[in-house]
């Protein structure tokens with residue numbers, strides 16, 4: 125599991141540790157880890173050109189001390205001080221003593237073999253200041269190493285207000301920060317290196333499942349299993365207009381580990397023709413028989429409202445997607461108030477904007493704004509609807525109403541293809557039916573779906589939604 129802590133938590137842990145250690149110890153630990161990564165990135169340190177961009181805070185301090193370490197090993201180190209009158213005095217003195225020199229020549233950015241971005245770290249507020257902003261637009265071929273956080277990225281949220289420096293590698297200290305795992309911030313961070321500095325941290329508010337975590341959560345049949353014990357997932361999807369969505373959602377559901385899939389809706393004939401193993405009825409969820417979780421809404425068309433109402437009236441977990449979400453946005457959070465079992469919502473940014481408007485009144489915010497602030501959007505929706513919210517897009521963010529957040533980056537932009545969301549909802553619903561808790565089902569579903577998209581895209585691009593379903597692997 126990757127753990128990402130909020131800036132406030134990092135600061136508290138830092139203060140507690142600093143009180144027990146000689147002054148400067150933490151910064152030296154950070155600088156040593158940072159310099160070690162730089163050494164590995166340079167073909168040879170001796171004689172190479174390193175540019176340090178140093179802001180006024182401790183982030184600049186880390187970069188200056190790391191620069192000094194590289195200078196002592198023979199690198200030619202130049203430093204641009206973004207606010208010379210407020211530079212980190214001790215760090216600068218150490219770099220100068222090691223042979224580093226101050227420069228004001230922006231052309232060094234392109235010339236250097238390696239650039240260290242120490243402009244601003246977890247203390248950054250608002251967009252990059254005018255002195256720093258031009259570096260965000262400059263291009264170079266060698267590596268840019270971000271110190272703790274790419275400057276311009278909000279460490280807590282991954283939001284970018286204006287411009288940010290694009291890094292090839294980010295060396296972060298003590299713990300990951302949410303902004304390194306969530307787009308757009310994550311896309312500026314490049315490869316992440318975590319350097320331990322001894323912080324004692326509380327539980328992380330944001331986590332990201334890794335391969336072994338997912339392996340531990342996947343529902344696998346045991347010797348004593350039968351299809352009912354493995355869970356039955358119900359899919360209420362598709363309509364006369366969109367029969368294909370039913371087929372795709374069922375395809376996903378068949379790959380999620382439930383023991384059986386029931387389908388209820390007007391596309392029953394299409395579904396059973398493609399998947400003879402599915403139990404189908406032309407009717408609605410209310411008359412479909414017992415299931416352990418419902419998936420409602422993909423391609424639901426005009427029938428989505430009735431199917432949603434019946435599924436929500438059940439006492440099993442319900443995943444709502446697509447037309448079901450449009451209907452839910454119209455009804456608002458009150459529609460979920462009486463539910464005793466969990467509800468999972470899987471909006472893309474446009475649906476998320478409509479759901480927000482449905483909860484808070486007023487017109488929907490632009491979908492781009494909901495996507496740019498994806499962590500805040502998912503958290504607000506989870507709180508307003510008291511549901512687990514899986515916000516789709518370049519980083520999938522899953523927020524639980526209890527406050528826990530999981531992020532997933534296994535996807536590929538090739539997944540942005542019609543119908544791949546239907547596969548995800550079936551897959552995630554199947555994991556719910558197999559007994560996973562909503563946060564686990566949604567984050568494992570996003571993980572598997574993303575990996576399936578990548579695997580499919582490795583063999584052939586562009587990929588289709590059905591290929592995504594076919595590439596789901598436990």
Ligand SMILES: NC(=O)C1=CN([C@@H]2O[C@H](COP(=O)(O)OP(=O)(O)OC[C@H]3O[C@@H](n4cnc5c(N)ncnc54)[C@H](O)[C@@H]3O)[C@@H](O)[C@H]2O)[C@@H](O)CC1
Pocket residue numbers: 134135137138150151154179180181182183184186243244245246247248249250251252253256271272273276297298321323
């Ligand atoms: N918290 C920790 O546990 C540790 C923190 N360390 C370093 O300390 C950093 C935090 O240091 P600080 O609290 O001094 O904060 P920063 O150095 O991140 O930023 C504060 C300074 O940047 C300026 N600034 C703020 N927003 C800006 C913007 N948008 N554009 C340009 N300049 C801006 C402010 O005027 C202020 O002087 C961390 O990111 C990390 O690099 C490490 O030394 C090791 C331990």
Ligand SMILES: Nc1ncnc2c1ncn2[C@@H]1O[C@H](COP(=O)(O)OP(=O)(O)O)[C@@H](O)[C@H]1O
Pocket residue numbers: 446472515516517518519520535536537538539540541542543544545546547548573
């Ligand atoms: N840029 C992207 N990078 C990675 N994954 C993406 C990107 N854009 C979309 N996706 C994924 O593709 C799927 C698309 O779902 P959705 O928007 O509901 O499409 P549809 O309604 O056509 O099925 C989601 O799983 C989403 O997370």
Ligand SMILES: [K+]
Pocket residue numbers: 183241242243244245270271272273274275
């Ligand atoms: K930085």
